[in-house]
Amino acid sequence: MDKSGTIIVIEDDPDDQHVLEEAFNELGYLNKRIYFLDGLSALDYLYTTQDPPFLIISDINLPMLNGLELRRKVQTDAELSLKCIPYIYFTTAINKQIVIDAYSTSAQGFFVKPSGFEEIKETIKLMVDYWKRCAAPNNF
Template sequence: MNKNGEIIIIEDDEDDQEMLEEVFNKLNHPNKRVYFIDGEAALEYLRKPNSHPFIILSDINLPKLDGLKLKEKLQTDAELSLKCIPYLFFSTAVNQQVVIDAYSNSAQGFFIKATSIEELTDSITIIMNYWKKCAAPNNFK
């Protein structure tokens, strides 16, 4: 986990992207945000050797490669798993089976998409504060 790395946001809804960006700007969050509308484009980016993101915020329902399949690929790819990138889901498609599937693939969190800026700001603040304080195996030289 690279605490100064990019925040990868995989979200195909433009309104949700704009709301997330508004929240990060409101919080003056220093990490660069990189947006993808599908899992395949995100996977291609994450496989680049110079890609060392801080965290991934992903929708479940995505075109081309959905969030669950993307998380599975990250978990089973030896090089990508060594990057220790926290993977959190944000979705409106919430039912018990989807949440079980997410955690079965070692997701580090599952959040219901907030419908207001205030709720989303609260969630993003808690998430960023938590992960900034966490240690990861690749934080040690």
């Protein structure tokens, strides 16, 4: 995990992408952000990028490869798992089974998207600040 690395956001709603980018901008994070509309594009990027990722923030309901399937692939791929990229779900999809399924993939967080901009911004700040303070095996 490179704390100055790229924040990967996988969100299939362009309006939500815009709101998230506004929140990141207002919070003043300098990390580059890359947005993907589906899990398969994000996975292709993870396999090919030379940029060190910092976080993955993923919706659950995604076309082509949903957030749960993507997390399983990242978790079980030897090359990707060594990058120690925190995987956080940020979704409107919420029920007991989805939360159980998310944590069965060893997710590092599950957050429900609030409806208001200020709450979204507070949640993003909580996620990013937490991981900026955490130690990871590849930080040494």
